Amino acid sequence: MGKGQVYGGGRLPALAVKRFTQIQGNGSPAVVVVVYGNRAYDDALLELRDLVGQNGFTPVAGAAFIGEHSFSDSKKPIAKGRPDPEDLEKAAQFGASLAAKIKAVDRLSDQAQLQVPGKFPYNPHAVPGGISPVTDNEMCVQCGTCVDSCPTGAVRLDDVIVTDAALCIACCACVKNCPNGARSMQAPGIQKVAQWLHANCQARKEPDLFL
Numbered sequence: 001m002g003k004g005q006v007y008g009g010g011r012l013p014a015l016a017v018k019r020f021t022q023i024q025g026n027g028s029p030a031v032v033v034v035v036y037g038n039r040a041y042d043d044a045l046l047e048l049r050d051l052v053g054q055n056g057f058t059p060v061a062g063a064a065f066i067g068e069h070s071f072s073d074s075k076k077p078i079a080k081g082r083p084d085p086e087d088l089e090k091a092a093q094f095g096a097s098l099a100a101k102i103k104a105v106d107r108l109s110d111q112a113q114l115q116v117p118g119k120f121p122y123n124p125h126a127v128p129g130g131i132s133p134v135t136d137n138e139m140c141v142q143c144g145t146c147v148d149s150c151p152t153g154a155v156r157l158d159d160v161i162v163t164d165a166a167l168c169i170a171c172c173a174c175v176k177n178c179p180n181g182a183r184s185m186q187a188p189g190i191q192k193v194a195q196w197l198h199a200n201c202q203a204r205k206e207p208d209l210f211l
């Protein structure tokens with residue numbers, strides 16, 4: 001199963017793409033799944049389908065699910081509580097239908113190409129650079145959860161928590177996972193985007209399933 005988070009401009013995170021390219025399928029079936037923050041997944045699912053196809057997998061099914069947006073917080077909630085029980089029920093049904101589909105396939109090479117929304121050329125990447133969450137040292141107990149949560153190794157513990165903004169991809173995993181609420185994303189550009197998302201992306205989107 002290939003799973004990607006939807007990043008700036010409805011694309012896959014560049015780091016995830018780099019990691020995916022190291023996995024070779026050798027003809028195995030693949031299920032492509034993206035999670036997005038209730039704005040849109042634009043070209044991300046298509047990008048993931050193409051990527052796994054180029055790496056020797058045969059994409060047989062795809063899905064786009066909704067998760068709480070990385071920039072959501074208590075003052076500006078965006079897709080708060082997603083995935084919820086309804087989403088998880090749909091995911092379980094998707095899994096069951098998928099198992100039945102794969103069982104019924106005789107030869108993967110006879111499969112028509114999986115169709116998912118999106119366009120090529122994909123949207124240009126729109127990823128914030130040079131910014132990172134900050135730590136409130138009064139609240140921080142130096143448990144190291146932020147260090148362990150960071151997918152790029154941008155956070156380290158010296159005498160205090162230090163974040164390398166050049167490595168940070170603004171995913172906010174450290175913010176979401178901090179058990180004491182000591183990490184926050186204060187960058188004005190992100191706060192502005194979060195405000196826009198909060199105002200414009202409240203209408204509930206439903207998971208899309210492609211079998």
Ligand SMILES: Cc1cc2nc3c(=O)[nH]c(=O)nc-3n(C[C@H](O)[C@H](O)[C@H](O)COP(=O)(O)O)c2cc1C
Nearest residue numbers: 005006007008010035036037038039040069070171
């Ligand atoms: C830099 C960045 C860009 C994002 N771009 C989008 C987007 O274009 N559309 C969208 O709906 N969600 C977008 N999101 C929200 C994430 O897709 C969503 O919060 C994420 O899938 C949740 O998974 P995670 O908690 O495992 O990171 C973006 C998040 C970040 C950090």
